[in-house]
Amino acid sequence: MCIATVYIDTVSGKEEVMGDVVLVECENDGLRLTALLGEQKLLQAKVKSIDFLEHSVVVERGEAR
Template sequence: MCQARVIVRRGEEEEEVMRDVVGLEVQPDGVVLRAFFEEPRRIRGRLKEIDFMKHVVVVEEES
């Protein structure tokens, strides 16, 4: 299986906010992340980039 890590970027800082993400839904005010055996998590910001080779998703926090 190919789960992803989600990173939130705040200016120059980056923070991993969730591992083993199997679903991501883009919404007007952010993204909803889903993983096995966890409640969905909402992140405010916009989808910035996805690296399929590294299984990493970057969400840029909006101020």
């Protein structure tokens, strides 16, 4: 099973947005994150990096393209 933690890149470093993320979907206005137990968050952000080895996704604020 592949579960990731999503972080947002800020001027002070990375801050955790959501843990146990099993699905990241691109929406017109950003990213929809879905956790293992069904919790969802919609972020106005874009993906900066994905590290499969560390099970992490880093996003940055901004409009999706």
